[in-house]
Amino acid sequence: MPGRRDKAVPADTPPATPTTPLPVTQVQRPWVELRIHGVSGTAPEDMLHSAHACQVSGDEFSRFFRPCDPLRRETRPEPDHILEGYHWGKYTSGSWRQGLWLVILPFGVVNAAQFMLPTPTTKAATIWHAVAGGMLRLLGLGLTATLLLGVAVLTMDLTVWQWAPTHDLPQWAAMPGWPMAAAMAVCVGVLALLFSFGRRLGGANDRTDHRDGLSPGSGLGLTAAPADPPTELGRENFFTGDTDAPALRMLHLATGLALIAILGAAPGLGDNGADTAVFWSYWISAALLGLLVVIVVLLGDPEETVTVRTEGWTAWLRTRIHALARPVAVLFVVLAALDLGFSLWWAGRRPLTTSRADQALPGIDGVAFGVLVACVFAMLVLFVATAVLAALTRTHGSEAPPAPFARFAMGMTPALAAAIGTFLAVGYAAAMPFGWAWFLGRGGGPDYEVSPLLQRIAYAWGLTFLLMAVLGLAAGISYLRRRAEFRDRATAAYTFGEPEPTLRLPASWLGRVATGMWSARLKNAIQLVLWVFAIYGLVLSLAAGAEYFGRGEGDDRPFELPGPLDALSEDTSDGGGTLVITIGTVVLIGLAAGLLFLGRGAIRQESLRRGVNIGWDVLAFWPRAVHPFVPPPYSQRAVADLRARISWHLGDREPNSYAQTTPPEPEADHVVIAAHSQGSLIALAAVLWLPPDQRARVGLVTFGSQLKVQFPRAFPAYVNFSVLTWLYAELGQRWVNLYRDTDAIAGPVLSWGHSPDRLTATEQSYRIDQWDRRYEDVIDPITGRRVCGPEWRLLDPPPFDPKLQQGPVARIRAHSHYPDDPDWPNAVRAVFPDTSTRSAMIVSGSAGAGLHPDRS
Numbered sequence: 001m002p003g004r005r006d007k008a009v010p011a012d013t014p015p016a017t018p019t020t021p022l023p024v025t026q027v028q029r030p031w032v033e034l035r036i037h038g039v040s041g042t043a044p045e046d047m048l049h050s051a052h053a054c055q056v057s058g059d060e061f062s063r064f065f066r067p068c069d070p071l072r073r074e075t076r077p078e079p080d081h082i083l084e085g086y087h088w089g090k091y092t093s094g095s096w097r098q099g100l101w102l103v104i105l106p107f108g109v110v111n112a113a114q115f116m117l118p119t120p121t122t123k124a125a126t127i128w129h130a131v132a133g134g135m136l137r138l139l140g141l142g143l144t145a146t147l148l149l150g151v152a153v154l155t156m157d158l159t160v161w162q163w164a165p166t167h168d169l170p171q172w173a174a175m176p177g178w179p180m181a182a183a184m185a186v187c188v189g190v191l192a193l194l195f196s197f198g199r200r201l202g203g204a205n206d207r208t209d210h211r212d213g214l215s216p217g218s219g220l221g222l223t224a225a226p227a228d229p230p231t232e233l234g235r236e237n238f239f240t241g242d243t244d245a246p247a248l249r250m251l252h253l254a255t256g257l258a259l260i261a262i263l264g265a266a267p268g269l270g271d272n273g274a275d276t277a278v279f280w281s282y283w284i285s286a287a288l289l290g291l292l293v294v295i296v297v298l299l300g301d302p303e304e305t306v307t308v309r310t311e312g313w314t315a316w317l318r319t320r321i322h323a324l325a326r327p328v329a330v331l332f333v334v335l336a337a338l339d340l341g342f343s344l345w346w347a348g349r350r351p352l353t354t355s356r357a358d359q360a361l362p363g364i365d366g367v368a369f370g371v372l373v374a375c376v377f378a379m380l381v382l383f384v385a386t387a388v389l390a391a392l393t394r395t396h397g398s399e400a401p402p403a404p405f406a407r408f409a410m411g412m413t414p415a416l417a418a419a420i421g422t423f424l425a426v427g428y429a430a431a432m433p434f435g436w437a438w439f440l441g442r443g444g445g446p447d448y449e450v451s452p453l454l455q456r457i458a459y460a461w462g463l464t465f466l467l468m469a470v471l472g473l474a475a476g477i478s479y480l481r482r483r484a485e486f487r488d489r490a491t492a493a494y495t496f497g498e499p500e501p502t503l504r505l506p507a508s509w510l511g512r513v514a515t516g517m518w519s520a521r522l523k524n525a526i527q528l529v530l531w532v533f534a535i536y537g538l539v540l541s542l543a544a545g546a547e548y549f550g551r552g553e554g555d556d557r558p559f560e561l562p563g564p565l566d567a568l569s570e571d572t573s574d575g576g577g578t579l580v581i582t583i584g585t586v587v588l589i590g591l592a593a594g595l596l597f598l599g600r601g602a603i604r605q606e607s608l609r610r611g612v613n614i615g616w617d618v619l620a621f622w623p624r625a626v627h628p629f630v631p632p633p634y635s636q637r638a639v640a641d642l643r644a645r646i647s648w649h650l651g652d653r654e655p656n657s658y659a660q661t662t663p664p665e666p667e668a669d670h671v672v673i674a675a676h677s678q679g680s681l682i683a684l685a686a687v688l689w690l691p692p693d694q695r696a697r698v699g700l701v702t703f704g705s706q707l708k709v710q711f712p713r714a715f716p717a718y719v720n721f722s723v724l725t726w727l728y729a730e731l732g733q734r735w736v737n738l739y740r741d742t743d744a745i746a747g748p749v750l751s752w753g754h755s756p757d758r759l760t761a762t763e764q765s766y767r768i769d770q771w772d773r774r775y776e777d778v779i780d781p782i783t784g785r786r787v788c789g790p791e792w793r794l795l796d797p798p799p800f801d802p803k804l805q806q807g808p809v810a811r812i813r814a815h816s817h818y819p820d821d822p823d824w825p826n827a828v829r830a831v832f833p834d835t836s837t838r839s840a841m842i843v844s845g846s847a848g849a850g851l852h853p854d855r856s
Helices: 044-048 096-116 122-165 177-195 236-240 245-270 276-299 313-349 365-390 413-440 450-491 507-549 563-567 578-604 606-612 614-617 635-649 656-662 678-688 721-730 824-830
Strands: 031-036 055-056 062-068 082-088 673-676 698-703 734-739 764-769 786-788 791-794
Touching: 031 578, 031 635, 031 678, 044 062, 044 082, 044 678, 082 276, 082 413, 082 721, 096 122, 096 413, 096 578, 096 606, 122 177, 122 245, 122 365, 122 413, 122 635, 177 245, 177 313, 177 673, 236 313, 236 635, 245 276, 245 313, 245 365, 276 563, 276 678, 365 413, 365 450, 365 507, 413 450, 413 673, 450 507, 450 578, 578 606, 635 673, 635 678, 673 678, 678 698, 678 721, 698 824
Parallel strands: 031 082, 031 673, 673 698, 698 734, 734 791
Antiparallel strands: 055 062, 062 082, 786 791
16 A cells, blocks of 8 residues: 555664563663653552552652552562652542532632733733733632622522521511521631631641742752743742732631621611611621722732832832731721621521512622622723733744644633633522522422522523533534544554554444544634633623613613613513523522532542542642632642652652661662653643753653643643743653543644644654654554654554454543553653663663654
């Protein structure tokens, strides 16, 4: 058969088999293969391919394991080959409390948006960066209020105000007020739970006494990261955390207390001859909320790198704000707590009757509208600030990175991500009341009114469900149109070998592989989906706010938007939009039930908790910046611990009493870091912080990595094209990345622009070290891997004979089980460093020959 299928790898390529690793002789010192898992906290036994694994280093969070036998004796693949795994999954799925993190996922999305902002390079860009950061902090405050408002509607409004007075349980002519005070106390308890999420990492066992995190350069006797490459991951302040985070945490606490105090006092404003003290309590809390908003917006730069350089009174003001942030926050907490105490006392004394129980709690709708206005205002300003910042930091010409590394959505990712997080938070907050209202009214009981503004949220979620159905239909049509194309690609990819290329996969599997390849490419549409949902949610919020705000004095009928725009926020008072509201209500009730059952299961089962907290595996890498109630960032510990372990293996050890009585483990000849998925980001940060002499003895294998697909495009200040090229050069090109066409999460890192697989064509791609033009790729005749310079495309499932007599074809592995691939031993040995003992190693052929055909 003509074409590229006749081309084989160079003659000096090691003759490997799918099951036999390359032979290697004994060396003077061992070498270490250090594996790092990705999302979902892979079990150590699975990571090391061993029935038993023993912890050999670390603590209860950062854990290093090695394979062992049932008697806990270490086992090695070869006498000189130490296999070790770094397990960091306990940071996000170790305890039952982490099962509750599911509810605060929107907090993490908005917090991560701060780190999506690009690094400003001019004074104007610095100002707009500060504006965007202020709006993100305001949005974070709004999300705290939104979630707390949902709890208040469920407890204070639906349960106590509407359900309890009309029920037959206690036969009260006038129900006492203590149940309302109890409901307010429940809201305070939920706020306390959220507040506890913001505690420092590790609790009592935290190794940092005065800071929220541990810097890789602090207390470990290691040199600081180099000034180059230009990445915020090389900045020590990134790992020590925001110094204003404790103050921000107290400010959110004060906001929650003041909000509950307002809701407790609001019913008294409608009474005839309302108590003057209640009036002042209400407006004192409102004034506190206004001041808290101003302070949170002005609190400053959480990244401590782009603070606006000002002089005179403005510089003095910013300095005072940072210096007084914590004492002022404590003062506001005390004031809000005192006001809440009075509100609780007053609510406990005020009897509840049935006369006003047929409608929502007074004040709920107004507070909800105020929170909506704050969030919409923050989103609008954030969109403007992000657009200007993106324009000011855009690079052109030779300075611009290749298109696959360009920022998502033209640099608008922070605003889009924040909009998605806000829409999720609003959905979470509305799901609880709608689900509870249905539960209270089940079985033919009376209906309980949910706030009209929340009904508009149900209408918006009904429209959103219809939009999702349209997008799903579009995806289905795309699959039907392209399935033949992907089947041809799968056929071409699995047709290889010598002397005559043959199809190396049963024909019945080609359709499944083609579907997997198509599904994996859905991630390329994430920009479009972000744009659609962000703009869609913002427009719906504006429409709901405009109609609510346009309602006349004493008029129960809301203002209607002109023409077709009226369908964006349907009038619910006359039954309009009933079908859409019903759909939205069903969606929200389903969301509430799903959160309840997932949370309950995650609390009880660590395996389910690992799956539920996949989102936190990605989001909790980023320190607390704009929302203080997100889980503690594991990057502040994981990067330091991994770097310290690598240095220890390479001989950077301090004498201690234990080592004097126990024979120390020999210094390793070199370390091969094998990092999967999110673990590749941890590995990249750790290698950046290694001193040059140790980096020269390190090789890197990444697999299932998002270092090009996600991080440079969403977090350009931290991972970008310059960082990857710099690290590839610093490692002496000892970096191989493995990817699969069926991986729906990850993709290539060190190459791009891959030509499609064709039976009669030669595949080509661009490479990270030579990206002036496309170079020809090489197809391995044994395993079928496609070698794109330092990048290997692995076939999934691994090819065997079509009659299935010499190997299994059981499932598509997609994002998982890369070390099971027959090419894994070759990838590990391809990144062996050149050390003083390299000459003692005799490999069948050259470890790097044929793997990088564009290098000598």
